[in-house]
Amino acid sequence: MIAEVYIDIPAKPVNRPFDYRIPDDLAELVRPGVRVTVPFGRTRRLGFVTALKEKSEFKQLKGLDSVEDHVPVLTPELIELGGWLANQTLCSTVTAFQAMLPAAMKADYKKLIVIDQIERLLEEDPELAAFLQSVKQPIWSEIIKAHPEWAKRMQRAIKHGLISVQQLVKNQAKAKKAAAVTVEVPRSSLEDELNQLGKRSYRQKEVLEFLLKQPDLQHFHETIQKLVKHGLSREAIMKLAEKGLLKHGYIEQFRDPYNRPVDRTKPLSLTEEQAHALEPILTTMQNEEHKVFLCHGVTGSGKTEIYLQSIQRVIEQEKQAIVLVPEISLTPQMVSRFKGRFGDHVAVMHSGLSRGEKYDEWRKIREEKVQVVVGARSAVFAPFKKLGLIIIDEEHESSYKQEDMPRYHARDVAIHRAKKHHCPVVLGSATPALESFARAQKNVYTLLSLKERVNHRPLPSVHIIDLREELREGNRSVFSKELLEKIKDRLAKQEQSVLFLNRRGYSTFMMCRSCGAVVKCPHCDISLTYHRAQQLLKCHYCGYEQAVPAACPNCSSDAMRFFGTGTQKVEAELNRLIPEARVIRMDVDTTRKKGSHEKLLRRFGKEEADILLGTQMIAKGLDFPKVTLVGVLAADSLLHLPDFRASEKTFQLLTQVSGRAGRHALPGEVVIQSYAPDHYAVTDAAHHDYGAFYQQEMLLRKRAGYPPFYYLVLISLSHPEPAKAAESAERIASILRRKLSHTSQIYGPVVPSVAKIKDRYRYQCMVKYKREPELMPVLHQIMQHFQDSGKAQLQLTVDLNPVTLM
DNA sequence: AGCACGCCGACT
DNA sequence: GTCGGCGTGCTC
DSSP states (O other), rough: EEEEEEOOOOGGGSOOOOEEEGGGTTTTTTTOOEOOOEEEETTEEEEEEEEEEEEEEEHHHHHBEEOOSSSSSOHHHHHHHHHHHHHHTTHHHHHHHHHHHHHGGGGEEEEEEESSOHHHHHOHHHHHHHHHHHSOOOOOHHHHHGGGGGGGHHHHHHTSSSSSEEEEEEEOOOEEEEEEEEEESSSHHHHHHHHHHHHGGGGHHHHHHHHHHOOTTOOOEEEEEHHHHTTOHHHHHHHHTTTTTTEEEEEOOOOSSSSSSOOOOOOOOOOHHHHHHHHHHHHHTTTTTOOEEEEEEEOOOOOEEEEEHHHHHHHHHEEEEEEEEOOOGGOOOHHHHHHHGGGGEEEETTTEEEEEEHHHHHHHHHHTTTEEEEGGGGGGGOOOSSSSEEEETTOEEEEBBBBSOOBBBBBHHHHHHHHTTTOOEEEEESSOOEEEEEEETTTEEEEEOOOOOOTTOOOOOEEEEHHHHHHHHTTSSSOOOHHHHHHHHHHHHTEEEEEEEEESSSSSSSTTTTTTTBBSOOOOOOOBBBEEETTTTOOOOOOOOEOOOOSTTOOOSSEEEEEOHHHHHHHHHHHHHHHTEEEESSTTTTOOOOTHHHHHHHHHHHSSOSSEEEEEESSSOOOOOTTTEEEEOOGGGGSSSSSSTHHHHHHHHHHHHHHTOSSSSSSOOEEEEEEEETTTHHHHHTTTTTHHHHHHHHHHHHHHOOOSSSSEEEEEEESSHHHHHHHHHHHHHHHHHHHTTTEEEEEEEESSSSSTTTTTEEEEEEEEOOOOOTTTHHHHHHHHHHHHHTTTTTEEEEEEEOOOOO
C-alpha cells in the first residue's frame, strides 16, 4: 500500500501530496488522518496522511519511518475541510491542517549529533571528541547557542565522515500519565498469596483484601494515587507488583483546567418570544436540514437559554454541538452556564489554557468523551463526527476572523461544516454584522428576533454629552461636568459605576510642544506609546523600546509632553478628583496574570470598589445588580479610524457597553461623551435603534461600494526597499486590471496608514467585486509568481473578505 | 524549509 | 588558483 502524505513544510513548492511506501509492519496503523514521520530530501519531517492507494506514478518510493498517532487526528471531513480552507484562504494545506489541531501537535525538529568514528575523531580533533562525549544529548542547535565556536569544527568533522547528524522528529503532544496497576493473575492466586503472607505483611494483606472486594478483577485498572488515597500503602502495592501479581503501568489522564464545582441548572421556562425563536431551530435539527439562523436579540433577551435548550436537543439526538464565543467573553461565568446545564459533557477551549490542557480538551472531543465544546474561534474545528449544531455568539465580533494564516472567518468555516453535517448554524447578536443582517433580509439566513428583555426591565436611558461644548466652557478634563456629577451621586447612593475607555496605557504619544515632532519608532511608521510602569516608550508593532527622551531629538527643546489619554491616566485623574472613590482598573496590563481578570471582577461584584474602569474587555457580559451608571469617556475613539467599518464598530461597542447598566432592580443610566454627538452611530446607539443604524449605514455602504454590496480582497505586500515594494505593487495591480472582469474595481497600489513596519515598506491593492469567476485563479497565480521567483525579500499576503483594512 | 548545485568576485 | 557569496531547483 502507498500513502499520500502532505509534508509539514508550509511552502509553495511542497504544497502537494508525496507518495510513500507503507512498510508491512506499519500497514495496520496507517490510515488517512494520521501523522507520520517520513524521510524527505535529506531530512526527516512530520507529514499528514490524506489518502491510501495501490499505485503511484513514482517508481522509487521511500518508505514511511513511523506512525505518530494511534487514532487519526484528522477525520475524513477535516481532511476535506483543510483542502477547502487552503484553497479559500490561499495558504498551504499543512498550514490549514495545523490550524485545525491544538498547538501541542506541532512537531519539534531537532538534529542530534552522532559520533561515527570515535578513534579517528580522537585522533584528529580530541578536544571536540571530549566535548561531545561530555554532553548528554548533543543537539546541534543547543550546542551552537551555548558554544558557537564549535560550529566550524563540527562541520569539518562531518565532512570528514567522523560524525553525522541524525534528524529527530519529536511529537510534543503528551497526555498526562499517572502510574497505575492492573491485576495480572486470577483471583485464586491473590487468595493464595493472602493466605501465605505472614503477620508482618499486613499492609500487603490490606491491598489484597481490597482487590478481592473488586467485582471485575480482570479489568481492574486504577491509579496508585487513588489507591493510596483509600488508605493503602504505596510500598505494599509496589511489592505485589514486584512479585508479579500486579502489573505496574500508566493511565492517561485529562488535566482539568476547570476544577471547580458548578451548580447544576435546569432548563428555564421560555418567554413566548424565546419559544418562538427556539422552535424553528429544533425543527431544522429534527429534519437534519442545513439552515443558518440569525438570532437578533437585545442584551438581556435570553439568547443563551435558547442556545442551551437547542444543545439539550442535540445531546438527546446523540449528536454534538460547537459553541463559539469571543475570546474576551469566555469567562468562567460564561463557562459555568454551560457546565451547569451539561456538566461533564462540556469541553472548553480558549487561550487561557496551557498547551497540555488544550490538548487534553481536544482529546476529550476526539475520543467522544464530551458532546459540547465551548470555545473561541479555533473551536470551530472540533473533531466531532456527528455535528448537530453550531452556535456563534456575538457573531459580529471581528475576532472570529483570524488575522494570520490561514486568514479564515469562523462563520464561513461553521457554515461549510454545517452543510456537510446537514445541521443548523445559529448566529446570535444584539448588533449583527451588516453582512449577516443583510443576508437575513434577503432570506439567505432565517431571522429570529428577540425584542424584549426577559425580566421586562427597560433599556437604560442614554445621555449624549458634547465634548466640544465642554471644551468651550474651559473643561479640559476627561470627565464632563455632568458625568462627574453622576459618578459622585452614585458614590453617595452606594451604587456602582462602570467607565469605559478604549485605550490602555497612560498616554498614546509623545510630542514636542516647541517643534511639533512626535517620537516615532525607527523601524515602523508609528508613534511610540508611553508605558508608565516601566517608564519606557514602546512600539506596538515591532516591540522596539527606548527611554523617554529628556529633550526633543529634533530641536533639542525640553518641551516634550505626553498627549492622549489612556486608562492609567484616567485612574490617576479619578484619584485626584474623587479621592474617596475606590477604583478598579481593568485592561491588558492589570489582567495579564492568569486568573486576575476573574479576581478583579469578583472584587467589584462584592462591592469592594465603586468604579470599574476598563477597556474593551469590560464591554461584554458584565452583570452586576448595583451598576446603575455606565460612562463612555470617548465614544469617537473608534469612529475616525481609516476603516469602512468604523461606524459599525462604534455602534456595536456603544450598544454593548450601554447594556451593562441597570440589568436588575435599579434603573440604569448611560452617559456617552463624544466630539461627534450628532453622528448616527452615536445617536442610534443611544436610542437602542439597530434598525435605523442599519438603514443609514447600508445607504453609505452602497454609495461607497463596500460590503455587503461588494466583496473585498486586500492584497498587502512589503519589502525592505521602498522602490522594489512600489514596483511589485504596481505590477500586481496591473495583472489584476488585465485579468479581472470590468465589473470588478481595482484600487491602488496605495501606501497604507502605517507605511512601514519592522523596516519593511508596505503597499496595498484592493479589489471590489460582485461576481468574479477569475478571482481565485488570478490570486493563486499572483501568489505563485511573486512568492516563487526568488523574490524572497518580498512578502505578500492576500486577505479575502478582510475585517480590517489596516 | 533545507540543502546541493552552480556561477561570479576577493583572497589564502 | 580556491573559498564562499546566494540565485535556482528539488525533495515521493
